[in-house]
Amino acid sequence: MTPLLELRDVHAAYDAIEVLHGIDLAVDRGEVLAVLGPNGAGKTTLLRVVSGELVPTRGDLLVGGRRLNGAAMSDLARAGLCTIPEGRGVFPNLTVQENLWMMTHRGLSRRDVEEAAFGYFPRLQERQSQLAGTLSGGEQQMLAVARAVSTRPALLLLDELSMGLAPIIVGELFAAVGRLAAEGVAILVVEQFADAALALADHAVVIAQGRIAASGTPTEIKEALRSTYLGADTPA
Amino acid sequence: MDTFLSLTVSGLATAAIYAVAASGLVLTYTTTGTFNFAHGAIGMISAFLYWQLRFDWGWPTPVALVAVLLVAGPLFGMGLERVVMRRLEGTSEITRLVVTIALLLGLLGLSVFIWDPGVGRPMRNFFAGNVVEVGGIRIPWHQFVALAVAAAVAVGLRILLYRTRSGVAMRASVDNRTLAALNGARPERSAMLAWAIGCSLAALSGILIAPTLTLSAIPLTLLIINAYGAAVFGRLKSLPMTFVGALVLGLLNDYAIGYLTELPDDLEPYFRGFVAAIPAILLFVVLLVMPASRLGGVTRSREISVKPGWGGSLGLAAAVVIGTAMITPLLRTSDLVSIGRVWGLAIIGVSMVPLIGLCGQLSLCQLTFAAWGAIAYAHLQWDNPLALGWAALVAGAVGALVALPALRLKGIYVALATAAFAVLCDRWLFQFPPFSIGSHEFDLFQNGTLEVVRPRLPGVDFSGPKAYFLFASIVFALALLAVVAVRRSTFGERLIAIKEGPAAVATCGIDVNAAKVAVFALSAAIAGVGGAVLSGAEPANNSTFDFVAGLPVLMVMVIGGVASVGSAIATGIFLGSPLMSRIFPGFERWQNILVGFSGVGLGKNPNGFTADLRRPSTLVKRDPVVLVGMLVALLALWGMRTAELFTNGPYVVASLAVLLAAPIVAGRRAATAAPVTEAEETREAVDAARLAGAVDGRLSAPPELLGLTAPFQDTDVAVLDEVIDLVEIHDGGRGDRVRI
Numbered sequence: 001m002t003p004l005l006e007l008r009d010v011h012a013a014y015d016a017i018e019v020l021h022g023i024d025l026a027v028d029r030g031e032v033l034a035v036l037g038p039n040g041a042g043k044t045t046l047l048r049v050v051s052g053e054l055v056p057t058r059g060d061l062l063v064g065g066r067r068l069n070g071a072a073m074s075d076l077a078r079a080g081l082c083t084i085p086e087g088r089g090v091f092p093n094l095t096v097q098e099n100l101w102m103m104t105h106r107g108l109s110r111r112d113v114e115e116a117a118f119g120y121f122p123r124l125q126e127r128q129s130q131l132a133g134t135l136s137g138g139e140q141q142m143l144a145v146a147r148a149v150s151t152r153p154a155l156l157l158l159d160e161l162s163m164g165l166a167p168i169i170v171g172e173l174f175a176a177v178g179r180l181a182a183e184g185v186a187i188l189v190v191e192q193f194a195d196a197a198l199a200l201a202d203h204a205v206v207i208a209q210g211r212i213a214a215s216g217t218p219t220e221i222k223e224a225l226r227s228t229y230l231g232a233d234t235p236a
Numbered sequence: 237m238d239t240f241l242s243l244t245v246s247g248l249a250t251a252a253i254y255a256v257a258a259s260g261l262v263l264t265y266t267t268t269g270t271f272n273f274a275h276g277a278i279g280m281i282s283a284f285l286y287w288q289l290r291f292d293w294g295w296p297t298p299v300a301l302v303a304v305l306l307v308a309g310p311l312f313g314m315g316l317e318r319v320v321m322r323r324l325e326g327t328s329e330i331t332r333l334v335v336t337i338a339l340l341l342g343l344l345g346l347s348v349f350i351w352d353p354g355v356g357r358p359m360r361n362f363f364a365g366n367v368v369e370v371g372g373i374r375i376p377w378h379q380f381v382a383l384a385v386a387a388a389v390a391v392g393l394r395i396l397l398y399r400t401r402s403g404v405a406m407r408a409s410v411d412n413r414t415l416a417a418l419n420g421a422r423p424e425r426s427a428m429l430a431w432a433i434g435c436s437l438a439a440l441s442g443i444l445i446a447p448t449l450t451l452s453a454i455p456l457t458l459l460i461i462n463a464y465g466a467a468v469f470g471r472l473k474s475l476p477m478t479f480v481g482a483l484v485l486g487l488l489n490d491y492a493i494g495y496l497t498e499l500p501d502d503l504e505p506y507f508r509g510f511v512a513a514i515p516a517i518l519l520f521v522v523l524l525v526m527p528a529s530r531l532g533g534v535t536r537s538r539e540i541s542v543k544p545g546w547g548g549s550l551g552l553a554a555a556v557v558i559g560t561a562m563i564t565p566l567l568r569t570s571d572l573v574s575i576g577r578v579w580g581l582a583i584i585g586v587s588m589v590p591l592i593g594l595c596g597q598l599s600l601c602q603l604t605f606a607a608w609g610a611i612a613y614a615h616l617q618w619d620n621p622l623a624l625g626w627a628a629l630v631a632g633a634v635g636a637l638v639a640l641p642a643l644r645l646k647g648i649y650v651a652l653a654t655a656a657f658a659v660l661c662d663r664w665l666f667q668f669p670p671f672s673i674g675s676h677e678f679d680l681f682q683n684g685t686l687e688v689v690r691p692r693l694p695g696v697d698f699s700g701p702k703a704y705f706l707f708a709s710i711v712f713a714l715a716l717l718a719v720v721a722v723r724r725s726t727f728g729e730r731l732i733a734i735k736e737g738p739a740a741v742a743t744c745g746i747d748v749n750a751a752k753v754a755v756f757a758l759s760a761a762i763a764g765v766g767g768a769v770l771s772g773a774e775p776a777n778n779s780t781f782d783f784v785a786g787l788p789v790l791m792v793m794v795i796g797g798v799a800s801v802g803s804a805i806a807t808g809i810f811l812g813s814p815l816m817s818r819i820f821p822g823f824e825r826w827q828n829i830l831v832g833f834s835g836v837g838l839g840k841n842p843n844g845f846t847a848d849l850r851r852p853s854t855l856v857k858r859d860p861v862v863l864v865g866m867l868v869a870l871l872a873l874w875g876m877r878t879a880e881l882f883t884n885g886p887y888v889v890a891s892l893a894v895l896l897a898a899p900i901v902a903g904r905r906a907a908t909a910a911p912v913t914e915a916e917e918t919r920e921a922v923d924a925a926r927l928a929g930a931v932d933g934r935l936s937a938p939p940e941l942l943g944l945t946a947p948f949q950d951t952d953v954a955v956l957d958e959v960i961d962l963v964e965i966h967d968g969g970r971g972d973r974v975r976i
Contacts, residue, residue: 016955053414073417083418091411098404105420147419 002065004029004186005050005155010059012042012049019045021210022059027155030184034201034218036194036225042210043190044086047159050188051083052076063155078105082153086160089144092133096124096143099132103147117146120176138169145173148180155186162193170196198222242373243494244487249379251486252386253444257463258470258478259389260437263397265472267406267430269329270321271648273336276460277343278435279442280453282309284351286443287359287451297362304443305436313435317428329647330598334794337600340457341787342832347453349829357451364447382444386479389437393475396433406430454784458659462489462515468522468652481522488514505669513664516656523653524641542850544801548857549720553713556805560709562874564702566884572701573774574814579708580606580770582808583715584763585793586801590722591759592790593799596735597642597752598651601658602763603786607666608634609764610771610781614686621691621698624711624765631764632757639756643749646738658783666778685775688768708769712808715762716801722758723801731755791831797844806846852899859902866898 003026012020019042027033037043048054049061052073060067068076077083091099103113118125121142127135132143141161148156158177162170174196181187181200191197198204204221206214214224261275272278282304290300320339324332351357363377397403409416409423416423438460445459462485469481492511499507560579567575584606591597612630616623638657642650670679690699691707698707722728730751733741742748770776779785792810796803811827856862870891877887942948 051418053417072422073414074420074422077418077420085415085418089415089418091408091415093411094404094408098398098407101401101404102408102416102419102421104401 001028002062003027004031004064005188006060006062006065007046007050008060008062010046010049010056010061012045012054013057014045018057019210020049020056023207023210023212025205025212025215027186027188029154029186030181031203032181032187032189032201034194034197034204034221035188035190035207036192036197036204036221037207037213039192041207043207044159045210046207047083047085047157047188047190050157051081051085074105080106080152080154081157082148082151082155083157084144084148084159084161086163088137088140089147090132090135090140093131095131096128096135099143100128100146100150103150106151108151113146113150116150117143120149120179121146138165138172141165141169141173145176148185149176153185155188156180158187158189158191160190160192162191162196174200194222194225238373239494241371242375243490245373245375245379247487247490248483249382249486250489251483252382253441254463254466254485255386255479255482256389256437256444257441257460258466258482259393259475260434260441261464261467262470262472262475262478263393263437264430264434265467266397267410268317268321268427269410270324270332270336271329271472272434273333273651274339274343275434275438275464276457277340277347278309278312279438279440279445279460280456281343281347281442282435282439283359283442283446283456284347284357284451284453286439287357287446288351291357291359301443304439309436309439310432313431313433314428316435317424317431321427321431322424328596330592330596330651333598333648333651334790337787338791338794338832338834340832341791341828344453344457344784345826345828345830345832349826351451351453353453359447359451361447378447385440385444386482389440390475390479397475402426402429458784461655464652465515465519465522465656468519468526468649471526472648485515485518488518506671509664509667513660516659516663519652519656520641520660523645523649523656526644526649542800542847544720544723546720546724548853549717549801552802552805553717556713556716557706557709560706564705566877566887567702567705569701571884572705575812576701576705576708576773577770577812578808579705579712579812580766580773580808581789581812582712582804583766583769584789585766585804585807586712586715586719587759587762587766588790588793588798589719589801589804590728590731590755590762592793593797594723594728594731594735595752595755597756598647598654599638599756599759600651600655600783600786600790601638601661602759603767603781603783603789604658604661605631605635605760605763606767606770607661607778607781608760608767610686610688610767610776611680612764613768614688614771617687617689619689619692619699621693621707623689623691624768627764627768628761629764631767632761635760635763636753636757638760639753642756643752655783658786662778662782666781681778685777686771688772688776690772704772708773711765711769712804715765716804718762719801727751727754788828788831795831795834795844797846800844800846802846802849803844852903855902855906856898859905862898862902862905865901866894869894 005027007023007025010020010023011018023042023046025033035043035046045054049056052068052071052075055070061069063076063079063081091102094102097114100113100117101110103117104110114125114128123139124143124146127139132140135143145161148158156177161173161177165173170193177187177189178200187200189197189200198218198221201218204216204218205212206221206224214221216224257275257279261272264270264272264275285308286300286304289295289303290297295303316339320335321332324335361376361378362381366377367374368377368380369375395403397407405416405419405421406426406429408419408421409426413423416426441460441463442456446456449455449459463482466481466485467478469484470477470479489511492514496504496507496510584602587605588599588602591599591602609627609631613623613627616626618626638654641653645653666680668678668680672678690704692699698704722731730741730746733744733746734748734751738748767776767781770780774780788811789807790798792807793803796806856866873887873890873894876882877884942952
């Protein structure tokens, strides 16, 4: 069976500086893949390639067996690729409702989106006519993740979901992601908060210096991490 | 009471038109982040087009309206987005604003080119002659039309932006383009739609407002620009507040027109230009009341200012003076009349370098500063060159005054405030009849033309046309060196830092406000000297210095590279001399079109074309044989010209040919010459390696590890330099590498 997402020898560069030097990986349907690695290893670049924001300079990006190098981000999004970018993935000058309205691109009605989003994150309903920029960091990230839970994506790409958030919120967000995984959504999760990601993952890879340094089951990777990460101790 | 009522009704109609214009502006700004300064010019040219279709060719009104509002306007907007705006991604807000100013200039030029301004083009109001009587006052139908149109626009925009997904997607694209695309939106399409609607609204306002005056390019454009004040009322965001602003503006405008004529005769002349200045005054007031902008974070842009060296700058200054001294004897007095403005304009151009180029404060009133300098200079009537110091002092004081509101503002608001100041001066203050404060009598433009005394020193007389031309070049050379000194000083570094990251500068304990006031005063002082020199070269009146006349100066500076002093010479020669019209007959008609539309191409190269000249000039400087050969050839040509072997035309062409040939020859020689500098070796190694595919033009190790686990190779430095655009520094000078 062809994997849902496959990267074959992907190289990517910012102008003349190459950041990814040949990445091979695959995500099957319903599988959760954790991508770990130190700062500057190329994790976010990898996600930018997959989401269509950055075109690989060499190698192929395949979704469902079809080569999609250079496809527009908006087309990939409509096709069912959902990317939650690093930082706060919301439109600060739009209200919560309008933000949700933007998530109707896969043929959903506004009501469907709102029901799904409010079902996962009831707090958003209380704030629905507030500007997203005035929400707390955690609430903004909930709103960002609402896109994943409401659009029923085929593949979800998560970039540093936990960044700058209180552990309790991180727990809540990962619970939502866990529910999606249980429902069979394939997920590629990039995280520095390794334990949370590994708890969720079926498979994990470690990227260092733009190359895949290790690949295996979460338990194997947990062992390998101590030698790969710059600091030996990862947060529990 | 009847007067009041009918003025109120007509004021409401004026307000309605302003509202239509301003809402188009706000729409493009909120949905694309670009403040379209050309909005007024788009409205103007649409009004001309409508006149052409409706009145000249006699098309039925509805057909002509559809053609302009639903076909030409939207098409123009979409083309603009596709061809111009899309390429401006990643440039500063200032560059985008300048591009739209260029467009304004280009459209002005185009309209004059197509529709001869000498011909009268009356335009009738809609339903002209139809009047309704309500409660004793007569209201023409067209005022109802304006009100209805404004209401429809308000409702339509509200629905579009808040009740349709396309509208929400438009607003989302401004917040975060990438994220909008991740949501399946197509930001380019949103932007195109926004430009299409914006241009259509500009066209609509143009057609509505045109019948109030005869169809004429500049006044019509400025009239629509008035609406910018209303847009600022809504802080360029809120449409309801924009409508409130339009209401205030429209009512004030019509009340002023109605009541100012009733002023007593001795006061009336002082308010003659007042009505035209109302929008500018209102804009100024609104900007003053507006909450101060926060200091911005670090902006990343493709714009780079290279630090000029003393050697090159002194050489340039010497070349200016010596070149002028050599050319002047060859000129006839009649030539001097047409070429006299060169150095004055160049000084005004160079005044923009510290303020706009280094500090990033887009001032649109440099010519107004020049005007104050010229006025001060003319009034002093002192034949000592030091009188220029007085011009600098007065203009500098005016500059510091203008800086005060600008301190609180940033980006486009600085541009708008300075534009408002320029309009305020040239529409109102400079039109003042003589007046006296205390015992001193002021007569700003001395009933038309400034009488200037040319400077004289014991034994040296600069009052003749040739001597004055040389004098002006010396003043320019000094101004150029002064600006270079500023650029090289700590103050200059601070200015650049303020442009790039004001908040970071403030946290370093540097007083951003003091630096801004200082640079405004400095720049205005230099512009003031430029104005004084200009008014000595040719009779100056208030139209010499008006707002629109200042735009080409700014544009040529920006096209040349507003952070570089060299573009000032280009500005002077291009705008102040007949060089171009000698080479290309009929050039005057093309000038604004050319300047405008080349400014539009700025997105490709935001550093200007002088940046492209740096490489050829370095090539020549590094090759003594070519350098000497070039100078000898230039001297020989000059000798032959003085021996009257040929006339000025061939002389100019031959000299230009020598200047063009020198870098080409130097480049050839450098390519074949044996001694290659270390830096060039590195570059060649990189190029060769790239061709061979060995390092693929890339770093020898991942960037995060370079210098940590792997040593820096020469090729790495070359690659990094190329990436951050430091090629000039890398292989400039004596070929040694700059230490970091």
